[in-house]
Amino acid sequence: MTLTRRALLSTAMTLALFSATQVQADSADGDALNKMTWDQVVELAKGGTVNWFMWGGADNINQYVSDYVGGILKDEYGITLNRVGLTDTVEAVNIVLGEKESGVMDKGSVDMIWINGENYRTMKQGGLAYCGYTGLLPNNALINWDNPAIANDFGVPVDGCEVPWSKAQFAFAHDSAKTPNPPKSIPELIGWIKANPGQFTYPAPPDFNGAVFVRHVFYHVAGGSQNLLGEFDQARYDEVATKTWALLNELEPFLWREGQTYPNSIAQMNELFANAEVALNFNYEPSQFGLAVQAGTYPETTRSYGLADGTIGNTNYTIIPFNSPNKAAALVLQNVLLSGEAQYEKARPEVWGTSAAIEISRTSPEIQAQFASIVTPVSVVSAEELGKNALPELQAGWISAIEQGWIANVAQK
Amino acid sequence: MGPDPFAMRAFRILTGVLLIVWLVLPLVPLAIWSFARGWRFPDLLPQEWSLKAWSYALSDTSGVVDSLGLTIGISLGVTVLSILVGVPAGRALGLYQFRGKQAVELMILAPTIVPGIAVALGIHSVFIALGLTNTIPGVMLVHLVPTLPYMVLVMAGIFANFDPSYEAQARSLGAGPVQTFWYITLPAILPGIIVGGMFAFLVSWSQYILTLLIGGGRVVTLPLLLFNFAASGRNDITGAIGMIYILPGLLILLVTARHLSGQNGAVGGFGRL
Amino acid sequence: MSDRMRIMLLLAPAMLIIVVLFFGGLAAGLMRSFNYMPVIGLTRPNLEAYAAVFTSREFYLSFLLTFHIAFTSTVISSVLAIGAALLLRRSFIGKSVINFLFQLNLTVPHIVGAIGILYLFSQSGSFARLGYHWGLIAKPGDFPALVFDPYAIGIILQYVWKEIPFIGVIVLANMQAIGQDYESVARSLGASRWQAFRHVLLPLIFPGVLSASVMVFAFTFGAYEIPALLGQNYPAALPVLAYRKYTDVDLAARPEAMAMAIVIAVLSAVMIYLYLRMSRRKIRG
Numbered sequence: 005m006t007l008t009r010r011a012l013l014s015t016a017m018t019l020a021l022f023s024a025t026q027v028q029a030d031s032a033d034g035d036a037l038n039k040m041t042w043d044q045v046v047e048l049a050k051g052g053t054v055n056w057f058m059w060g061g062a063d064n065i066n067q068y069v070s071d072y073v074g075g076i077l078k079d080e081y082g083i084t085l086n087r088v089g090l091t092d093t094v095e096a097v098n099i100v101l102g103e104k105e106s107g108v109m110d111k112g113s114v115d116m117i118w119i120n121g122e123n124y125r126t127m128k129q130g131g132l133a134y135c136g137y138t139g140l141l142p143n144n145a146l147i148n149w150d151n152p153a154i155a156n157d158f159g160v161p162v163d164g165c166e167v168p169w170s171k172a173q174f175a176f177a178h179d180s181a182k183t184p185n186p187p188k189s190i191p192e193l194i195g196w197i198k199a200n201p202g203q204f205t206y207p208a209p210p211d212f213n214g215a216v217f218v219r220h221v222f223y224h225v226a227g228g229s230q231n232l233l234g235e236f237d238q239a240r241y242d243e244v245a246t247k248t249w250a251l252l253n254e255l256e257p258f259l260w261r262e263g264q265t266y267p268n269s270i271a272q273m274n275e276l277f278a279n280a281e282v283a284l285n286f287n288y289e290p291s292q293f294g295l296a297v298q299a300g301t302y303p304e305t306t307r308s309y310g311l312a313d314g315t316i317g318n319t320n321y322t323i324i325p326f327n328s329p330n331k332a333a334a335l336v337l338q339n340v341l342l343s344g345e346a347q348y349e350k351a352r353p354e355v356w357g358t359s360a361a362i363e364i365s366r367t368s369p370e371i372q373a374q375f376a377s378i379v380t381p382v383s384v385v386s387a388e389e390l391g392k393n394a395l396p397e398l399q400a401g402w403i404s405a406i407e408q409g410w411i412a413n414v415a416q417k
Numbered sequence: 418m419g420p421d422p423f424a425m426r427a428f429r430i431l432t433g434v435l436l437i438v439w440l441v442l443p444l445v446p447l448a449i450w451s452f453a454r455g456w457r458f459p460d461l462l463p464q465e466w467s468l469k470a471w472s473y474a475l476s477d478t479s480g481v482v483d484s485l486g487l488t489i490g491i492s493l494g495v496t497v498l499s500i501l502v503g504v505p506a507g508r509a510l511g512l513y514q515f516r517g518k519q520a521v522e523l524m525i526l527a528p529t530i531v532p533g534i535a536v537a538l539g540i541h542s543v544f545i546a547l548g549l550t551n552t553i554p555g556v557m558l559v560h561l562v563p564t565l566p567y568m569v570l571v572m573a574g575i576f577a578n579f580d581p582s583y584e585a586q587a588r589s590l591g592a593g594p595v596q597t598f599w600y601i602t603l604p605a606i607l608p609g610i611i612v613g614g615m616f617a618f619l620v621s622w623s624q625y626i627l628t629l630l631i632g633g634g635r636v637v638t639l640p641l642l643l644f645n646f647a648a649s650g651r652n653d654i655t656g657a658i659g660m661i662y663i664l665p666g667l668l669i670l671l672v673t674a675r676h677l678s679g680q681n682g683a684v685g686g687f688g689r690l
Numbered sequence: 691m692s693d694r695m696r697i698m699l700l701l702a703p704a705m706l707i708i709v710v711l712f713f714g715g716l717a718a719g720l721m722r723s724f725n726y727m728p729v730i731g732l733t734r735p736n737l738e739a740y741a742a743v744f745t746s747r748e749f750y751l752s753f754l755l756t757f758h759i760a761f762t763s764t765v766i767s768s769v770l771a772i773g774a775a776l777l778l779r780r781s782f783i784g785k786s787v788i789n790f791l792f793q794l795n796l797t798v799p800h801i802v803g804a805i806g807i808l809y810l811f812s813q814s815g816s817f818a819r820l821g822y823h824w825g826l827i828a829k830p831g832d833f834p835a836l837v838f839d840p841y842a843i844g845i846i847l848q849y850v851w852k853e854i855p856f857i858g859v860i861v862l863a864n865m866q867a868i869g870q871d872y873e874s875v876a877r878s879l880g881a882s883r884w885q886a887f888r889h890v891l892l893p894l895i896f897p898g899v900l901s902a903s904v905m906v907f908a909f910t911f912g913a914y915e916i917p918a919l920l921g922q923n924y925p926a927a928l929p930v931l932a933y934r935k936y937t938d939v940d941l942a943a944r945p946e947a948m949a950m951a952i953v954i955a956v957l958s959a960v961m962i963y964l965y966l967r968m969s970r971r972k973i974r975g
Binding site: 092094095098202208260261264265266267268272275276279280281415416 | 747748812813814829830831835838839840922923924937938
């Protein structure tokens with residue numbers, strides 16, 4: 005079909021499609037699903053569609069999802085996976101929110117979101133998530149729910165409202181040819197910034213990566229994360245925040261552009277690092293450094309590392325909105341994502357290189373052997389290495405306060 | 418006026434050359450990036466060339482080809498709708514004087530003065546209730562808001578120079594309304610329809626914030642895709658998509674170019690504000 | 691059928707769309723900005739959102755920046771467009787090329803131009819690399835900050851790049867419609883080139899330039915994607931700020947975003963009204 009014919013046809017069919025969705029077996033009723041067996045769920049899902057909204061800024065992830073995962077869904081279940089790329093996960097949360105406000109209760113446009121942290125808290129507190137179904141998934145057995153880092157999403161209990169997908173841990177990167185001795189702890193970094201003006205910056209919160217960097221400084225000022233765990237404490241926050249903002253403001257003149265502006269996003273910062281406008285980079289997903297070297301964006305001499313005083317790690321999840329009309333298909337998708345094969349595929353460095361969220365020891369011996377055979381590229385610090393010094397995330401109350409605090413006290417001064 | 422003195426001629430040519438370079442310049446790095454495998458400071462040209470960006474852009478995964486078809490379809494649909502709605506309105510404004518005409522003109526032209534984002538945020542909640550968000554028809558409807566004023570403006574200019582007595586003559590000679598329109602009116606107003614249609618197409622073609630808000634990220638037109646890749650730093654793919662994105666506009670231009678050089682009052686219609 | 695009936699029928703479809711979508715959209719936004727949304731039970735309108743907007747330092751800084759962008763871009767593009775149109779009036783080598791490129795530029799969407807400007811003028815962009823090769827700078831940080839900068843230079847460059855052809859094509863069409871007779875008469879009466887231009891041609895093309903520049907001002911004031919790509923983080927352009935507030939996870943920010951949008955709409959209308967009043971006076975005087 006020619007492009008224009010296809011486009012014109014799709015325009016005409018959209019209206020038809022509106023009514024056609026009624027014909028397809030509607031799996032919007034979550035309660036009914038919870039009472040079925042897995043085979044019944046699969047049967048209901050066959051031949052359907054699932055609309056998965058996820059951050060679309062990395063084409064390797066896009067390819068893994070659309071080609072590999074989409075292929076499995078299509079071949080084994082006849083389900084069509086529609087990956088919807090977002091610039092920011094909050095866009096999907098806003099869609100569900102807007103739909104709930106306007107009374108759209110079972111014909112939502114979002115079937116699944118790749119999510120964690122504040123966005124997860126918004127969905128849980130707003131009653132926007134479909135919960136209580138995780139026992140249905142066969143691969144749920146592979147998840148270690150006893151691990152508090154998995155059972156809690158940034159301190160908020162999961163309570164069966166979402167299912168883990170990947171683990172991430174923050175790491176730094178440098179060009180070993182230009183900067184052979186990068187600072188390896190926050191105090192060292194502070195000294196290094198003052199000694200090397202214009203060579204460092206960080207994306208402005210609420211950018212995800214910029215915000216977590218600020219939290220590292222916050223932990224340092226607080227004397228360690230153990231002093232901040234638990235519910236948000238206004239008094240404790242004020243005490244630490246005042247000193248943190250003072251520190252960051254003190255550093256401003258030594259930053260890139262003398263701190264007059266900060267990169268809008270991690271992507272801009274990647275650009276700066278690629279062109280040696282700044283000497284250090286960082287990311288929640290260190291595998292990104294390896295992929296960038298592969299694509300020729302970063303020099304071959306790029307290396308990454310963790311910090312001696314530890315870096316923050318988290319788990320990220322997939323969640324199904326309360327008003328998804330394709331819950332059965334979404335469940336099948338989640339089950340596929342949790343499978344040993346899919347988790348191994350995305351752990352491969354040339355695909356994505358991200359850590360598994362399931363217990364590898366609970367998978368089959370063949371899968372375990374495959375995991376053991378993975379070789380991390382030289383530019384990427386291994387997850388094990390990073391894992392030796394993992395710091396927990398704080399509860400979402402702290403996160404938003406720190407974000408707002410930075411915007412009010414550092415950006416606006 | 419007499420012929421140019423030499424100094425004036427040289428100045429014209431120099432300015433002309435600078436202008437040509439300036440007009441083409443921003444497109445050059447985009448084109449180069451689309452063939453680059455990494456291109457870091459301070460290299461003037463990429464150290465390594467590659468077709469990976471193009472192969473990804475033209476592949477199924479990236480969705481670029483689908484998006485191209487979708488965007489063309491939407492813009493064509495919006496153009497047709499604008500013509501159907503704008504020609505009669507232009508006729509009314511160009512041929513007749515009536516009480517309240519200034520108010521009507523102001524209302525129709527208001528969207529060119531009020532920024533789209535102001536309207537889009539408001540329309541968004543209405544469209545959610547109507548179930549028009551995240552749909553192609555919804556996006557097309559909202560595109561009509563910025564395109565209609567241009568269409569009406571151009572057609573009003575054309576009709577202002579149109580003599581309706583020809584139509585009356587044809588009718589008096591026995592021609593039916595359809596015949597009159599087809600043989601008398603249409604040829605006279607066709608340049609305006611072409612210019613207005615071109616503006617309508619281009620306005621719809623380059624819409625970003627309206628499509629983003631109303632389409633909810635589900636209706637992925639090329640500008641959205643391009644913005645996403647540009648914002649995430651994949652310059653090579655951005656370059657490829659950018660090149661693809663300017664192609665249809667270029668084609669339309671080649672087809673309609675001669676109508677843009679003012680002698681027919683169509684473009685002059687913009688002086689009517 | 692009476693003339694009045696005919697006129698109303700002809701105008702009906704267009705008016706329907708404009709009234710329902712455009713004015714309806716503005717009205718809906720206005721209601722939301724007053725926190726009035728019966729659908730979800732908010733039935734007590736209030737001015738909290740507006741209070742929040744007008745007491746926010748960020749808002750005023752954003753407004754000043756956006757005004758500066760719109761004003762500077764419009765002035766520079768208009769002046770240079772008139773110059774370019776004067777250039778293109780006469781035949782000379784390369785005229786058809788420039789004509790073609792002008793019209794080509796009209797078809798290139800703003801986003802593409804913005805990305806191009808980014809690749810050319812960033813501190814590690816093409817001009818910076820040229821500077822490095824000519825020994826003018828040693829590292830990207832030495833190159834002047836033209837994008838993500840407080841004066842929005844990159845943004846203005848992009849608007850100028852796109853609007854010179856836009857205004858130029860309109861002015862050129864007007865010039866060709868007017869013809870060269872008036873100026874010839876003036877020259878034959880002893881006026882210099884400049885005088886013929888300033889006192890004969892300029893007043894004649896002024897209405898066209900005015901309406902084109904009004905459209906340019908409105909567009910550059912309210913556009914989102916160009917400052918989103920090329921602008922600095924704080925203060926951001928007004929449309930970027932409004933969109934940021936609208937998509938904020940904190941729902942309380944929504945009415946604020948709507949209020950900001952309404953303020954943008956009102957400010958645009960007022961500024962353009964003043965602009966037209968002052969210029970119409972100039973035309974008559």
